[in-house]
Amino acid sequence: MPHTQPPIELLRFNTCGSVDDGKSTLIGRLLYDSKSLMEDQVEALEKSANITGGGQINLANLTDGLRAEREQGITIDVAYRYFATPKRKFIVADTPGHVQYTRNMVTGASTANLSIVLVDARLGVIEQTRRHTYISALLGIPHLVIAVNKMDLVDWSEDRFNEIRTEIENFLPKLGVFRDVKFIPLSALQGDNVVDLSDKTPWYDGPSLLGHLETVHIASDRNFASFRFPVQWVNRPNNPTDKSLHDFRGLSGQVASGVVKRGETVVVLPSGIKSKVKDIWTLDGSLEEAFCPQSVTICLEDDIDISRGDMIVGRENLCGRSTELQAKLCWMNPRALQAGRKFFLKHTTQTVQAIVTRIESRINVSTYDAEPDPAALAMNDIGVVHIKTAKPLLFDGYDTNRLTGSFILVEQGTNATVAAGMLYPPTEAAKPEYGDFAI
Amino acid sequence: MSSYHLDHLQYLETEAIHVMREVAAEFERPVLLFSGGKDSICLLRLAEKAFRPSDIPMPFLNIETGHEFPELIRFRDSRAKELGAKLIVRTVDDAIAKGLAHPAPGEISRNKLQTPALLGALEEFRFDCAIGGARRDEEKARAKERFFSFRDSFGQWDPKNQRPEIWNLYNARVNPGENMRVFPISNWTEMDVWQYIKQERLEVPTIYFSHERECFWRGGQWIPVPTPHTDTTKPDPYAGARPKPNEPVKKLVVRVRTIADMISTGMIESPADSVDDIIGEVAAARVTERGTRADDKASEAAMEDRKKAGYF
Known part of the structure; x- marks a missing residue:
């Protein structure tokens, strides 16, 4: 039976656009046309159509799950949806478009491989389009789709489509990080070019949206270059009944990047002590090697003092180590950020105290220009900041490593998550604490 | 291994293990909610994968409504014992006796009363974090849930003011009296x-497989006939939940797709008696899993309302 075979790959994507340009309708359409909807969901849709919608089915009701969202006809929070085709399995983050909920877009986009930015064909490129494209680039999403929606309302005009395409292509080089960018003309409401190619766009020779989602090359999205293993939990059995476990001392965590092999020499940071990988332990047996993003337990040959927040790395390409950091920051709290404020900073598996020493600039997400020395960063602002931490971070630049290059700021007292940060590359590699260590 | 490739189950697994370990590392007194149902069975395996060869560093907790399927309770107890874990059981009856929960007059289902019972248990043991097996694909309000879902000191969920959750950096900070609900299998579907x-090769309670059972038709689904009432010194816990004269009892070949308790679980007619059969059935299913849950059908926002009040 074909359905018992797990699909080969998982693609995580997010959809973003402004109010009313049909994000939720598009997801509803993908689910509906790929037959991922169940009868009771369709029934519930029809029921609400008869009561409130004048008989017309509203596909957006599928994702707008909160009462306030249905009442106001908007999406408030990130909604996650799941569907599968014989080729791939998908996790969709439906992220809101209106300005005040940009923080949710960052949330949905942070784990995505691909971003769909919706553009209303009638309105063309608006500030939101530039903002959403910018945030997708900022978060390092490798694949971008510009879905030009509501093409039925501009009579499927090729000229209109090309106009929008040219305008976006003009500013994309300023962002310059996408591995590939695809432009697709479609109508989410009517289903053209969403799952099946439409006969209304004979001038378009690309794939349908789903066709693209099923085939876009994502195998090389993950980072296999430099081994990074933030120690998450020290695994030391208390009262092992099995005698062979008396000396078991494992370091549990998820490989953030790269590959490690049994027998390989690794470096423990910040101490800088070298050791060899004795075993890569898992419940299913020992592994010869572990790669990102596997969760494993590493045992070293030497009994070294290691705790949560330390990082095991390969001998080549050490990460950076510093208390002075520069980062792009997306501010997510109604109380604006001023220089001098203190926070908890969570980075990989360690939380340290941090102070924002300077706000270097605020980025205008419509023009992409940096405005120097702003007084503050308001909610949904993105800026470049300087941070000093109480303890050094072991880190990489976000552009090379999304997991060791990212952090969040947490407000002391309220414990609110107030910012998402993306680190600039280190200016120098980590210098181990022990003098006898030589690279 | 020549290509470094994870299939979707391996990806979901490593994500869930990471979440479990964050809980163990960041919280003082976490607890794992284990009902014996299929989702929490997966949680237990993930806990083994996250923490072995050490002991699973948290006890298990289950809140009973008093209307449980006996098969489920037996399975729950034996699985917890197998894993060497401490299992804590609290009941809606306790919560009512302590004045924590107040049944609405005429309401038979005790689903809503699980919320105060759960909050009472969290307080009793000063648990600061409870791991649950909820999944985003179950229900629309759940689709908006975070992995780390913050609850204020009243146990309430505020869906419009959730903490942003970015990358795999989970903000686990809570003040005394507040707590966190953590859902490691948020991204899993019923099929997964x-x-x-x-x-x-996980064992599941026999009730998931096809068996003969007496049922009656109520509210658009087949409801199991409750266990007979034998101890006449006590009131019948199923009063009102037994078939009425106009609800004829039929012996059917059924199984459960999702389990609440005996009075809010609809049985589905099915010949599926193996995991492979069930996978085939899920793939061909035309209604959602929770389509068989009477508790979700109350209104379009039934789940949202219960979650705001502190339900899972």
Whole structure:
């Protein structure tokens, strides 16, 4: 039976656009046309159509799950949806478009491989389009789709489509990080070019949206270059009944990047002590090697003092180590950020105290220009900041490593998550604490 | 291994293990909610994967409504014992006796009363974090849930003011009296759960497999006839939940797709008696899993309202 075979790959994507340009309708359409909807969901849709919608089915009701969202006809929070085709399995983050909920877009986009930015064909490129494209680039999403929606309302005009395409292509080089960018003309409401190619766009020779989602090359999205293993939990059995476990001392965590092999020499940071990988332990047996993003337990040959927040790395390409950091920051709290404020900073598996020493600039997400020395960063602002931490971070630049290059700021007292940060590359590699260590 | 490739189950697994370990590392007194149902069975395997060869560093907790399927309770107890874990059981009856929960007059289901009972148990043991097996694909309000879902000191969920959750950096900070609900299998679908049960060869309660059972038709579904009332010194816990004269009892070949308790679980007619059969059935299913849950059908926002009040 074909359905018992797990699909080969998982693609995580997010959809973003402004109010009313049909994000939720598009997801509803993908689910509906790929037959991922169940009868009771369709029934519930029809029921609400008869009561409130004048008989017309509203596909957006599928994702707008909160009462306030249905009442106001908007999406408030990130909604996650799941569907599968014989080729791939998908996790969709439906992220809101209106300005005040940009923080949710960052949330949905942070784990995505691909971003769909919706553009209303009638309105063309608006500030939101530039903002959403910018945030997708900022978060390092490798694949971008510009879905030009509501093409039925501009009579499927090729000229209109090309106009929008040219305008976006003009500013994309300023962002310059996408591995590939695809432009697709479609109508989410009517289903053209969403799952099946439409006969209304004979001038378009690309794939349908789903066709693209099923085939876009994502195998090389993950980072296999430099081994990074933030120690998450020290695994030391208390009262092992099995005698062979008396000396078991494992370091549990998820490989953030790269590959490690049994027998390989690794470096423990910040101490800088070298050791060899004795075993890569898992419940299913020992592994010869572990790669990102596997969760494993590493045992070293030497009994070294290691705790949560330390990082095991390969001998080549050490990460950076510093208390002075520069980062792009997306501010997510109604109380604006001023220089001098203190926070908890969570980075990989360690939380340290941090102070924002300077706000270097605020980025205008419509023009992409940096405005120097702003007084503050308001909610949904993105800026470049300087941070000093109480303890050094072991880190990489976000552009090379999304997991060791990212952090969040947490407000002391309220414990609110107030910012998402993306680190600039280190200016120098980590210098181990022990003098006898030589690279 | 020449290519470094994870299939979707391996990806979901490593994500869930990471979440479990964050809980163990960041919280003082976490607890794992284990009902014996298929989702929490997966949680237990993930806990083994996250923490072995050490002991699973948290006890298990289950809140009973008093209307449980006996098969489920037996399974729950034996699985917890097998894993060497401490199992804490609290009941809606306790909560009512302590004045924590107040049944609405005429309401038979005790589903809503699980919320105060759960909050009471969290307070009793000063648990600061409870791991649950909820999945985003179950229900629309759940689709908006975070992995780390913050609850204020009243146990309430505020869906419009959730903490942003970015990358895999989970903000686990809570003040005294507040707590966190953590859902490691947020991203799993019903299909993923069964495929994982198959892959890991996990045992599940027999009630998931096809069997003969007396049922009656109520509220658009087949409801199981409750266990007979024998101890006449106590009031019948199923008063009102037994078939009425105009609800004829039929012996059917059924199984459960999702389990609440005996009075809010609809049985589905099915010949599926193996995990493979169930996977085939899920793939061909035309209604959602929670389509058989009477508790969700109350209104379009039934789940949202219960979650705001502190339910899972």
